[in-house]
Amino acid sequence: MKLSRDFYEQPTVQVAQQLLGKSLVRVHPEGVTTGIILETEAYVGLEDQASHASRGLTPRNAVMFGPAGFAYVYVIYGMHHCLNAVTEREAYPAAVLIRALQPCEGVELMRARRRKQDVGLLANGPGNLCQAFGIARGLNGIDLCGDVLFVEDQGSSPAEIVVTTRIGVAYAGAWKDKPWRFYLADHPGVSKR
DNA sequence: TATTGGATCGCC
């Protein structure tokens, strides 16, 4: 069943871990794509120097300051998109970055969008999964409790979770060492360090 | 208005 608002209102690190193994669903005019969430990262509060919210509210990060259960989508390096789920209470900026998926439904559509055949290369990384799922800036602020982009809990058994530091946040001072990256142990480490 | 650098990716 579809995850409801109260799931996302939990502490961010908890949401990041609990999203692993659940299914991300994207309903698009071209077709439906789904995939199992394999890798996540938590970005927590104003203090977290790795977070876009660390310097206060701006037009870009405004969604992070809103209520839980909405998508924060932004452009990075001028050419890639990243998808986050906003967490915790309104006015407290926090989110979970979805970093990798195992493609499930809509593999052919993903192949066409990615121009790659290998299933292992379709959604292995935050920018790649957005391309595969047709997620772009137009979805920034969309409700994850709606019918376009959401997460389903298929009641799968808990799997072993690996915990590491986050990727690409060397600039974040002491916060770069927070153990806030999570991935499923029985899958190859999806992101390169 | 100008400058700088990024929660990345894929090829060299």
Next chain:
DNA sequence: GCGATCCAATAG
């Protein structure tokens, strides 16, 4: 290892 590519944030 490095360039692509452009927007957002900051400084002037």
